[in-house]
Amino acid sequence: QEGYKLAVTAHGIRLESATTTGFFYGLTSLKKMLPACVAAGVKDEKVTTYELPLVQITDKPRFPYRGFMLDVARHFFSVQEVKKMLDVMAIYKLNKFHFHLTEDQGWRLEIKSHPELTAKSSMRSGTVIGHNATVDDSIPHGGFYTQQEARDIVEYARQRHITVIPEIDMPGHTLAALAAYPELGCTGGPYEVGHRWGVYKDVLCLGKESTYKFVQDVIDEVVDIFPAKYFHIGGDESPTVMWEKCPNCLQKAKDENTDIKHLQQYFTNRIEKYLNSKGKSIIGWDEILEGKINQSATIMSWRGVEPGLKAAKQGHDVIMTPSSHVYFDHYQAKETKHEPDAIGGCSPVEKVYSYEPLPETLDAEAKNRIKGVQANLWTEYIPFTTQAEYMVLPRMARLASIISTIKVDWPDT
Numbered sequence: 001q002e003g004y005k006l007a008v009t010a011h012g013i014r015l016e017s018a019t020t021t022g023f024f025y026g027l028t029s030l031k032k033m034l035p036a037c038v039a040a041g042v043k044d045e046k047v048t049t050y051e052l053p054l055v056q057i058t059d060k061p062r063f064p065y066r067g068f069m070l071d072v073a074r075h076f077f078s079v080q081e082v083k084k085m086l087d088v089m090a091i092y093k094l095n096k097f098h099f100h101l102t103e104d105q106g107w108r109l110e111i112k113s114h115p116e117l118t119a120k121s122s123m124r125s126g127t128v129i130g131h132n133a134t135v136d137d138s139i140p141h142g143g144f145y146t147q148q149e150a151r152d153i154v155e156y157a158r159q160r161h162i163t164v165i166p167e168i169d170m171p172g173h174t175l176a177a178l179a180a181y182p183e184l185g186c187t188g189g190p191y192e193v194g195h196r197w198g199v200y201k202d203v204l205c206l207g208k209e210s211t212y213k214f215v216q217d218v219i220d221e222v223v224d225i226f227p228a229k230y231f232h233i234g235g236d237e238s239p240t241v242m243w244e245k246c247p248n249c250l251q252k253a254k255d256e257n258t259d260i261k262h263l264q265q266y267f268t269n270r271i272e273k274y275l276n277s278k279g280k281s282i283i284g285w286d287e288i289l290e291g292k293i294n295q296s297a298t299i300m301s302w303r304g305v306e307p308g309l310k311a312a313k314q315g316h317d318v319i320m321t322p323s324s325h326v327y328f329d330h331y332q333a334k335e336t337k338h339e340p341d342a343i344g345g346c347s348p349v350e351k352v353y354s355y356e357p358l359p360e361t362l363d364a365e366a367k368n369r370i371k372g373v374q375a376n377l378w379t380e381y382i383p384f385t386t387q388a389e390y391m392v393l394p395r396m397a398r399l400a401s402i403i404s405t406i407k408v409d410w411p412d413t
Helices: 020-032 079-091 147-158 175-180 209-225 247-255 260-277 286-290 306-313 349-354 364-369 385-392 395-402
Strands: 004-009 012-016 055-061 065-071 096-100 163-167 230-232 281-285 298-301 318-320 370-377 404-409
Touching (some): 012 020, 020 055, 020 079, 065 395, 079 096, 079 147, 079 385, 147 163, 147 209, 163 230, 209 230, 247 260, 260 281, 286 306, 298 306, 349 395, 364 370, 370 385, 385 395
Parallel strands (some): 065 370, 230 281, 281 298, 318 370
8 A cells, every 4th residue: 555656767757656655655766866955855056957767666665564763751852853853764664753752861742731741850950971970960951842842743744654653651761750740659759850871660659549540641631642543651671679569559469469570461451441442552662571461462572573573473463673683772883982972782784784574483474463663763872863863874774675675677768
């Protein structure tokens, strides 16, 4: 449905597609054949005609889900900067924008029923310098999107045939929310919006009904802004240490006939049921596989490829996003002396290009469960849009190469 055929002949140009999306992608390819200034809409007064090569292109995506995630919680990016990333996605025919909106270090979306999330949770008073050094820059950093700005981003993406999938991370990575509403934590605080990176032990208290009311209030407003079928609930890196000594959590585990180590499973299934009632399907990071969850949950496999293969065999839909190959916050070269600071790892262009999302070891049914591939840009060490662009390009071009099937013929006449 998203494919197209493009023929440039001596007699003219013919573009065929079954859908407007395929037609849009065909026009995108045609623009790539023109000088960059023309494709960008910049007029060159000295040139009035352009020559195109004779070519026949048949192009269609390998996967229905072709994604890119931008973390705006560790470092905030303006509406215009987000739109620029959407433009880049459109060039490479990516169709899912995973919008990582909340973290320990900042909450980035206006929630009208809980105004303190933007009044307090959207701003941290400083950021650690370097790789979690003890030195803090003491420079306030923050920002958030109003609901109208978020709707504007959604519409801008829609015009480029991109669906925006929001992520509200829960029950872990919620320190920023706890700073505004300490009663949602196991100890009652006080809490502070995070300055350092990594995993914090303070998470949502799963033994209090007020926690579920808060999450449902947030969901009610988020689903009204983002029409996507998917809602990403995070679910990664959620320590149980605070639950293990919380009377409320211990009682909830007892009431639900489970143990503390699997209390998140209860939370995930309860939140999924609520989202299903809103017409949404959940995506979660592969940690949610550690409990018994419904097959309707889509798994985003980031800790390598094995969790994704396991999920596919269990009947879950899967998005492959292994940190080993498609984490664009990793260094692009082994020699890092002249590279901008990064979180670690090494994923050069060649490594991205070598990734095969459908290993031969999977049977046909499991392969059919792998719905796509996504690259992620976490921004702990990426404070500027210029650096973000450096990390994304040209690796995104290589991502596009492995998630499409394109045939190009160059006729002699």
